[in-house]
Amino acid sequence: MSAPATTPAAAEPDFVQLLNDGLLAKFIEAVGEENVLWRRDELVVYECDGYVIAKNSPDVVIFPTTRDQLVATIKICHEAGVPFVPRGAGTSLAGGALSVGGGVMITLTRMKSILEINLRDRYAVVEPGVVNVWLTRALAGSGFHYAPDPSSQGACTLGGNVATNSGGPHTLKYGVTVNHVKGVELVLPDGSTLVTGGVVEDAPGYDLTGLIVGHEGTFGIVSRVIVNLARDPEAGRTFLGVFDSVDAATETVSGIIAAGIVPAALEMLDNLMIRAVEQAFGFGFPTEAGAVLIIEIDGLEAGLERESHAVAEIVRQNGGEVQKSIAWRTRKEPEYVAIWKSRKSAFGAIGRLSPTFCTQDGVVPRTKLPHILRFITATGEKYGLRIANVFHAGDGNIHPILLFDERDPDQVKQVLLASHEILEECVNVGGSVTGEHGIGVEKMEFMPKLFTPEDLSAMETIRNTFNPEGNCSPSKMLPMGGGCIEKKSPGHHASA
C-alpha cells in the first residue's frame, strides 16, 4: 500500500512565505481573524482525518461561515494558485481530508445551517457543515427522515457525506447518499458556482448531481445540498440472531437475500467484536457466540408478521437462534436505540482489544460473503493477526478490523500485507475495494485493479474539466500525478 508523498505537491516552494507576503491578510479580510488558523500548534488537529497513517499539516485552515465567504476563500486560492482541500468533520477513513503537500484547508463546519425543511415536497436544503444526525433530529416526529445513516452520523457532515457518497447500515433497502440528493451547489476551483438539480425530480441535462456525489472533493467544494426526505416506516422488527460460527451467520445472510426478503438492515458481528461491544455497552450479546446478526425488517405492521416468521425460520435452518426480537413503531424505543448504539459504536469498543487497529472497507457480491469471511480468517492465521469483523452483511460490505501493536514493526508490516490480500481477494471475486469510505489517498493504488487505463483516463478527463489546474484536492482518488511513497504503517481509528 502506498500513501501520498509528504513532500509538497503544488504548494512548494514556500507557502509560509506566501502567507506572510499578504495571502494570510487576504484570508483574514475575507472571513475574519476568528475564522483562520495558521499557528503551527493550532494546525496539528488538521494533519489527518480518520485515516491516521498519512499525516501532513495544512499551512492555514479557513473556516468560512457563509457561502460568500467560501467563494471569497476559493477565489483567493485560485488567484494565488495555491492548493486547497475541503474538510468536514474529519471522519473520513481513507484520507479524503488529508492536506497532501500542505497549502490551504477549508473546513466547512461553521456553515452549519439547515436552511429549509419542506415536508410536503419532501426535501431539505442544508449547508455542508450540518452534521448528519442534526437533520435526523430536526425531522424527529415529522414522519419523515433522511435515509443515509453512517455509523459516524453523530459527527460526520452532510457535505462530507456528499463528497464520499456515504452509506451506513440502512443502505441495503434505502440506498446510499446519491439516491437521496436532489441537487447541489458546487463552488468550483476558480470560485464560480454551479447549481445542479433542484427541488423537482428530473431536469433536462446530464445528471451532474449524480456525478458530483462521490467526487471526493476533486471537483470543488459543495456549498449547499438539497436532500430528499423519506417516509418513516410504520413499524419494524429487529432481531438478534445468534450463531455458533461466522460461517453459519453468513450462510443465513445469503439465505435471507435468496428468499426474496429485502431487510432494512443486515449487520454482522463476529466473536471478537461481540466481546468488545459487550464489555463496552453490556447490551446482552452472548459472548460465547461465534457471530451475531442484527436483522431488521420494516414496512407496514400488517405485512411484517409473515416476514418475521420467514426470517426466524432461515436463522433456525442455519443452526442459529433468534435471541431477541424487538417490535418497534418508532426508532426511538429504548431497546431499539440500545442495539443500534452497540452496533454503531462498535469501533469505539475495539480499543478494549488492541491499542491500534486498521479497518478495511471491501465489498463482495453477497453470495461470496462466506468465502471472503473464510479468506479473512485464513489471512489472519497466515500473518498471525487477530481480525475482528463488524459489517454491513446485507450489502456484502465487509469491514475487517486488523488488530496490532504499532510499536512492533513486524506486526505493522503483516497488517499491511494482510489488508492488501483481503482487498485483492474482494476484487478477484468481482467486488470493490471501497463500499462507503472512498478512495481518498489510501486506495489509489487499487484503482488500476478495478478499472482499465481507458476508464481511468475518462475519469481524469472529467476531473480536469472541473478542476483544470488540479489545485482542489490534489493527489486524491485518481492514481495519476503526485508522488506516492511506500506506506510504513496502517491506520488506527475508524467507524463505519
Added chain:
Amino acid sequence: MDRLDSELSENDLGDGLKAVGIDRPDSIGALQDAVRARSASGQAMFAQGGRTSLDYGGIPRCAGAIIDTRKLNRVIEYPAADMTITVETGMTLAAIAKVLDAENQRLEIDAPQADRATIGGVYATNSTGPRRYGSGRPRDQIIGVGFVTSDGNVVKGGGRVVKNVAGYDFPKLITGSMGTLGVISHVTVKVRPKPEASALMVFAYDDLNVVASDLAILNTSVTRPVAIELINGPALTRLGLPHSAWAIALIFDDNEASVAWQMQAIRSELAGKVVRDERDQASAPLQGALREFTAERIGPISFVANVPYSFVATLAMSVDSAVWAIQSHAGNGVVRAHALVDDLARLEADVVKLRDLTESVGGNMILSLCPTDRKASLKVWGNPRGDWAWSEKVKAALDPAALMNPGRFVGNI
C-alpha cells in the same frame, strides 16, 4: 414516441432524416470496431435500440450512421441470489423480465413498450413508468455501466456489487444522457423479488380541489402505494375507465396481508369515490394500460412537466382538459400530457404558458413529442438552465469531436 417499428424504414434517424449507413454489431468488440470506423471517417453516430423514441429530443445536427444495438442482446451475468443482473445494451425489457421471472425477480423499472424498449435505450432516455414512486428512477437501480466513446474505447464506471464508491459515478452520468457521451454497451442493475400481491384502485373526483387535498393526504398516508397517478377525463376514457373529471389511480405491491390491509385503510383516508378495485392478475391489464399510456401518441405534441409535488394539482388546474389528456405521476411531481387536438397555434400557446408556470416554481417542461418544424421554436428541452454550460463541458471532454447523437440533447450537445 411510439411509432410502430413497421412504420419506420430501416434507415430512419428520426425527424425525417435518413442514415448514411447502418452497423449492427453483435458483440461489444464489434461495437467498438464499428464506432472506431465511423469515427475515423468523421461520421456522426446515432445509437438505436427498439426505436421507441426515435423522434425524441432535438433534431440531429448532421447526417450520420445508425448503430443498431439490438444484436447486443445477451445476459452477461445473473447472480440471482445477489439480486443484480448484467446485460448487454440491446436486450429488451421483456427479454430481461423473462430471465428474471425464472427466479421470481423483476426489474424495478416499468418503462413502456417492454417488448421493444431496450435496457440501453431506457437508460439513455431515462424512461420511467408509474412505479417510480415506489421503486425510484432508473438512476436508483443502476450500479455499473460500460459505454463506447467515439474513440472506440469501452469506458466503465461502477461495478457489479450493490455498494461501491470507487471512482466517479459514470452510471449516473450516462443515465438520461441521450446517447450523447457514447454508445452504452452494457449495464448492471439491481433487481428485486416480485411482490407476492398487487392491487390497483381508482378513485374518482369531480373537483380538483378535493384531488389536491387527497394528494396531500397520500403524502403522509398510513398506506404505502408504489404508484400515485392523477388522470383527467379524456385520459380516463382512453384507458377504458368510467368517466369522471379526475381520478387518482393507486398501485400497491407487497405481501398478501399488507396489500389487503392497505386496500381497506386507504378507503377511509381519501375523499374520492372508489370506481375500480382490482387484485393481482385482474389488475394487470389496467396496470399495463397506465404504463403504456405514458408513451401514447395522440396529437402532435406531448409534454412532460417536472414540478414540486405540492404543485401538481395547481398545474393540472391550468391545463385545459378539452385540449390535453393528462397522466401525472403525482407522487413524483411529473405531469405528462398528450395533445387531443391538432390546432398547433393553440398548443404552442399552451406550451409557452404552462412552461412559464412550471419554471416559476423551480420546475421544467420538456416536449416528449413535437413536430420537427416546431422543435427549435418550442424548445423541446425547455429554456436553458444554468448547468447546461457544464453539461456542454462534460460532453466536450468525453466526445470532443461531437460525433455521438449530435443535436439531440440540451444546449449545443
